[in-house]
Amino acid sequence: MESDRELVENEDIEVELVLDALLKKSDYDYRNYSRSHIKRRLSHRLTVSGYNRYSDMIPDIIYNPQFLNKLLSDLSINVTEMFRDPSFFLELKDKIFPYIKTYPFVKIWHAGCSSGQEVYSMAILLSEDNLYEKSQIYATDFNREILDVAKRAIYPIDTIKKYTNNYQQGGGQNSFADYYIADYDSAAIIPSLKKNVLFSFHNLVTDGIFGEMHVIVCRNVLIYFDKELQNSVLKLFYESLVPGGFLCLGSKESIRFSEVEKLFEVVSSSEKIFRKRVC
Amino acid sequence: MAKYDVIVVGASAGGLSALEKILSGLEKDFSIPIIIVQHLSPDSGDSILSLLKKYSVIELSEPCDKEVILNNHVYLAPADYHIMVEKDKTFSLILGPKENYCRPAIDVLFETAAEVFFDKTLGILLTGANTDGTKGCIAIKKFSGTVIVQDPEEATMAVMPLGAINANAADFVLSLKEIVEKLNFYIKES
Ligand SMILES: C[S@@+](CC[C@H](N)C(=O)[O-])C[C@H]1O[C@@H](n2cnc3c(N)ncnc32)[C@H](O)[C@@H]1O
Numbered sequence: 001m002e003s004d005r006e007l008v009e010n011e012d013i014e015v016e017l018v019l020d021a022l023l024k025k026s027d028y029d030y031r032n033y034s035r036s037h038i039k040r041r042l043s044h045r046l047t048v049s050g051y052n053r054y055s056d057m058i059p060d061i062i063y064n065p066q067f068l069n070k071l072l073s074d075l076s077i078n079v080t081e082m083f084r085d086p087s088f089f090l091e092l093k094d095k096i097f098p099y100i101k102t103y104p105f106v107k108i109w110h111a112g113c114s115s116g117q118e119v120y121s122m123a124i125l126l127s128e129d130n131l132y133e134k135s136q137i138y139a140t141d142f143n144r145e146i147l148d149v150a151k152r153a154i155y156p157i158d159t160i161k162k163y164t165n166n167y168q169q170g171g172g173q174n175s176f177a178d179y180y181i182a183d184y185d186s187a188a189i190i191p192s193l194k195k196n197v198l199f200s201f202h203n204l205v206t207d208g209i210f211g212e213m214h215v216i217v218c219r220n221v222l223i224y225f226d227k228e229l230q231n232s233v234l235k236l237f238y239e240s241l242v243p244g245g246f247l248c249l250g251s252k253e254s255i256r257f258s259e260v261e262k263l264f265e266v267v268s269s270s271e272k273i274f275r276k277r278v279c
Numbered sequence: 280m281a282k283y284d285v286i287v288v289g290a291s292a293g294g295l296s297a298l299e300k301i302l303s304g305l306e307k308d309f310s311i312p313i314i315i316v317q318h319l320s321p322d323s324g325d326s327i328l329s330l331l332k333k334y335s336v337i338e339l340s341e342p343c344d345k346e347v348i349l350n351n352h353v354y355l356a357p358a359d360y361h362i363m364v365e366k367d368k369t370f371s372l373i374l375g376p377k378e379n380y381c382r383p384a385i386d387v388l389f390e391t392a393a394e395v396f397f398d399k400t401l402g403i404l405l406t407g408a409n410t411d412g413t414k415g416c417i418a419i420k421k422f423s424g425t426v427i428v429q430d431p432e433e434a435t436m437a438v439m440p441l442g443a444i445n446a447n448a449a450d451f452v453l454s455l456k457e458i459v460e461k462l463n464f465y466i467k468e469s
Pocket residue numbers: 076077078079080081084111112113114115118140141142143146202203204205218219220221224250374
């Protein structure tokens with residue numbers, strides 16, 4: 001019988017082969033994502049489909065488009081909300097907006113924007129401080145379906161209570177109800193907030209720099225990557241920022257131990273806001 | 280050599296006071312890393328951290344993503360993130376789907392830890408009103424680790440410990456006092 005270690009090693013080989021097949025078939029490269037996360041998602045699909053081994057999925061990946069789609073959606077995690085982690089937005093207003101006020105024009109990049117809630121949260125705060133008119137927001141993700149949801153900007157009505165709460169805690173100055181049009185079971189973000197937002201496809205693993213940004217917001221995306229991929233994406237962000245530009249990460253993320261650590265100064269250690277050094 | 284390289288702890292309803300008893304009873308030089316998942320509502324995060332910090336003899340914190348697991352340290356899973364152990368003995372904090380209606384889920388921590396630390400994994404499952412953790416305990420057993428379950432008679436909520444016991448995944452069924460004694464004994468032994 002194979003030992004515990006052998007069992008895991010063999011499974012690791014299978015997982016690698018699955019990811020290779022996935023890359024060749026779909027162009028999605030998950031090889032440098034957090035391995036325990038990926039394995040867990042694959043194992044979910046394994047249980048659902050009744051296979052015994054990870055490698056049993058390979059023929060399905062190649063020949064069964066429905067299976068492939070299911071697997072890709074298992075791997076894509078889009079959890080988000082308006083004003084998620086409200087304390088971040090308070091800090092954004094406090095530490096970054098004063099600089100934005102001094103610029104004639106500002107470019108903001110939301111990388112991994114998911115269904116758009118984070119982007120519209122930013123748009124709301126900018127407009128409340130009269131900064132929206134001079135802002136251009138680029139919002140990107142590598143999931144085309146979720147980008148469509150983001151562009152549509154219609155969210156289930158039962159999320160609104162939580163969003164309203166977050167908005168108030170996150171430094172909102174008006175009534176959150178000003179920003180959506182409620183229908184029977186949904187809430188549509190008002191068109192004026194979409195005006196200066198450009199949604200587009202961008203894959204952080206394979207696509208290049210997105211130049212001359214003043215602010216990059218990438219929260220809860222890097223957590224899915226392994227250390228190596230985190231490093232290369234952080235470099236991409238560094239190169240995409242103007243000197244003095246800001247990088248905002250998720251509340252559990254850190255640039256400590258990364259190769260770019262020295263290239264940024266810490267603006268807020270609790271809210272993970274960093275600033276590209278002018279050197 | 281220590282008998283265990285990691286201790287993973289899972290608790291739900293009633294868990295706070297159980298954790299207090301354990302963390303306040305450990306020896307100061309307790310050298311095995313302890314990783315805790317305590318179920319909570321997404322909004323109750325900070326208070327639990329500061330409470331447990333107060334009681335823990337050993338340094339306690341919520342880790343960041345990719346932080347390295349250190350000895351002589353207690354880690355508490357942050358609210359709303361699954362906590363996973365990676366092969367290189369770092370943490371991943373993932374906003375994945377809830378498991379057993381929970382995030383963080385005990386199964387996620389236990390199962391990923393077992394695959395990294397094998398027979399050097401010690402799992403402790405405490406009080407709770409659901410069965411998150413049962414699969415995790417089964418995984419720890421599968422990879423030759425050890426599982427201690429809180430005595431359901433003593434537990435505020437017996438469902439969680441009973442889950443593991445009924446699945447035949449408990450090596451020891453102990454009171455909190457006995458758990459503390461056993462842990463301190465492991466350290467002296469090594
Ligand atoms: C958990 S969501 C975070 C949403 C939002 N930033 C927030 O914090 O609320 C992660 C998003 O990252 C996207 N993502 C993951 N890998 C990516 C990649 N390689 N390139 C671009 N986007 C990616 C996913 O599609 C998903 O929408």
